[in-house]
Amino acid sequence: MAKKPAGPQMFIANRLDDGRAVFLTANGEWTKVAADAAVGQTDEEVEALAVLAHGAEDANLVVSVTAIAADTEGNNLAPAHMKFAMQAKGPSVRLDLGYQVSPNWEQ
């Protein structure tokens, strides 16, 4: 696993079948909406989320589980780093494809 970021954290992964980037929620589900993700503030909270996240990995629901820094300052909760923010929003090109218009868009 990548080195742990500091500060509030969220978990990102890709769904096994379509590879779609998803975020872990507090009840252990995976959402396409980064703003609905669970945020771990303390080490204990992050550890508890990690157990849920890796459980889903072991159950072959998601792959590539990663703890990432969460940006909790704006109105919307989002990944702090641009790469993960890109995963939350979809590509910044081909906006006609729908993925970026609504995070719930499905093929």
Next chain:
Amino acid sequence: MALVNLTGIQPTQYTELASDTSPAEGEVVLVPFDRLAEESEAFFQTVGRVGVLVGTETTFSALEPFANKISFVAIDFPAFGDGRGFSLAVRLRKDYGFKGEIRAVGNIIPDQAQFLMRAGFDSVEATEERKTAFETALKRFPSYYQTDAIGLGQRSVAHVRHSAKNDDNTDAADTAKEGQRKAS
């Protein structure tokens, strides 16, 4: 652990020699390369049959002095992506004419079965659960694009295409079978 037989040889039954023990007279032992290099005379005088355990990092020429004395070789893969092990087996067969068993041990995946066989390995040490997967993978490809240079008799489809007795192109599986037979 289970043994996957790639070529139909009679697999060697051996004891892995612990570092502080000496082999009993007539015993068949697998000796780590470093120890064999240091104490070789002792081994070849007392023991029945000696095999050497080498890592993939071993330079093939280091095996030259032993190639006609040892009766089997185990090549240990630290990771299945460490392709040096394949070249090592090829070199043993090709450069030193080594005829004994070459076994792959360590980290190998079933999908490599045919590659191993074609590079001169006879057997693979695998977990029991993976044995079937290895055996399935061994039969996967009906023919090959390469001819071997190590006496297995595998002919590339390029050769098969133009050989007199195979002019109708129908039985691609022949090449594979031929390769396995000659190896055994």
Next chain:
Amino acid sequence: MYAYDTYDHAIVNARVEEFRDQVERRMKGELTEEEFRPLRLMNGLYLQLHAYMLRVAIPYGTLSSNQMRRLAHIARRYDKGYAHFTTRQNVQYNWPKLSETPDILQELADVEMHAIQTSGNCIRNTTTDQFAGAAADEVLDPRPYAELIRQWSTFHPEFSFLPRKFKIAITGADEDRAAVKWHDIGLVVKQSDTGEIGFEVLAGGGMGRTPVIGKVIRDFLPVSDLLSYLEAMLRVYNEQGRRDNKYKARIKILVDAMGADEYARQVEAEWAKIKDQPLDVPEEEVARIKAFFTPPPLPVLDNDVPTVNAFADKNFLFKAWVSNNTGAHKVPGHVHVTISLKPHGGIPGDATDAQMDLVADLADKYSLSEVRVSHEQNLILPHVAKKDLPALWEALDAAGLGSANAGLLTDIIACPGLDYCSLANARSIPLAQKLTERFDDVKRLMDIGPLKIKISGCINSCGHHHAGHIGILGVDRKGEENYQLLLGGSGAEDASKAAILGPGFDEGGIIDAIEKVVAVYLGEREDGEEFLPAYRRLGADVFKEAVYGAR
């Protein structure tokens, strides 16, 4: 074009079945991701930022119209209606589902295509001149040899787990359009004084973190020895290439560390031991493969076509397109046509399913059903009669494929970058879009002349920035996208490494900087002098001063 026989079909079909089995085991959880990853990579399936990405090989860049139609069909049926042509004569789908990839591979196998070894530490798709078999300056068609290499390198038992990926390029023309000096192995087809065919062999070229231009290790290798010699080259690399550090694992590092002479010596020594083994294919096989690439039966026509000239006089864009996007063919009265996938404001290398279908139809109509793809991310119709150019251009232009910018500043190579790629540091595509919008004037572009801009979103250099006349490298500067500017690279026969000019820029800044670089060139150039020679003559300082101000 090469056509599969029963052996080729059997091997590729077996591969599809193998992958189907692997995917099923993965979906059922019998394979972990760790175990599955190398297996999917060997079939060109990556996991990127938003989805899986499937990379399909277009062996030596040659496609039939039917294969092109199948690529369009796959884009429509399994993806979001488009595909991306890459810098290695591959095509990538950005949104396939894992569970559907075996079906995609079967659809490809049915038209004699595959995704075998388009990733992983193995021998990748052999690339070549996109105008092979068509260009007037060609000495010999390299494709039969590329096909020989394709077959030999497919599922090689010894060389499927190399220290790192391995790329071979081959060219047979005076002008190097395949960037052979930038490849792990580069081959230049030669004919000796006695008429014998062979290759000049280069080794140890490569981009990435440590750009190196390949070195000649043998002046002339007879064609009948090609595969045994490659076998020796790969064996020495497989045994001695570094495996402790992935950034030092390419053959360029080995050749550099031991010296090209020593590498050549070891290869020759090994080759001497194996050259008499039946590693090379029989002569009949070379003849069989060559027969698929016999020159097409084109009639000799007049080079001067009054109707075309008349059309060009009325339509400047057509005239510009003919001048920039077509090139001399072996057969008089014909040209090869580059279909630019670089519309201004568009995504370099992307084509929609409808565009791919159209290109297939136009290939049937005007180019003996043949299409090529170039490492510069364009499509080519290799055999077009000059008289057909007006009709062809109108059909292309109506579909957004008529850009007259081949070889000009806006014919930009750009990798997928941070919009798709999980390794990226910065976006490449929006930069290419904005640059092409800034220079959206064909007259100005033609005045500037040949100028190759190449953009990579990270140091892996898929966008070949080291070989750009102007190269751009995306970096992550404290969490912000930042772009380094490099000048003076070349991927051609006069290969050179581009050098970093100075500190990096944000997106707006890099575009301004490029405009300044172009302005210096326009001001300083001598009569008819192109950008690259001008840069080489002037040196970096005058450009540095224009971009960063006097110190």
